[in-house]
Amino acid sequence: MDHLFAHTGAAQHGFFTVDFKEDENGKPYITEVNVRHVAFTQCFAAGGANFASDTVRLLDNDADFDHGYKMYEFEKDLIFLRDVDSLPILMKEHQLLGK
Incomplete structure (x- = not known):
């Protein structure tokens, strides 16, 4: 996002989310x-x-309301699963992998 704001010359503001997908080596790529x-x-x-x-x-x-910058951090290995036709699920990664 720093790159996008710098490229457009816009001030940083507002709410955004970034979606990633990993390749087979675990390298993340921005998808959205x-x-x-x-x-x-x-x-x-x-x-x-x-x-x-x-x-x-x-x-x-x-x-x-605290207007200061807030970095939300989630529990380690917490994953979010969402399907279009189903309720979202929060779980630990080891639960998904059955370890």
Whole structure:
């Protein structure tokens, strides 16, 4: 995102998510950049990063909202699974792999 903001000359602002996919060697590739809430926003909330609540509080000018930069970090090995026709799932990677 730093590259995109520098390239466009725009100030950094707003909400965005970036989707990655790994190749067979584990090298990540960006597949998508969204500048809006996404379908798995509820997964983020379940993991402790309630972006929807943050957005509502900002729009409501909540005086108690912390406007400082916040880096949400999730538990190690926590993965988010989402399917178009199913509810999202949060689980540890070892649960998915059956280890």
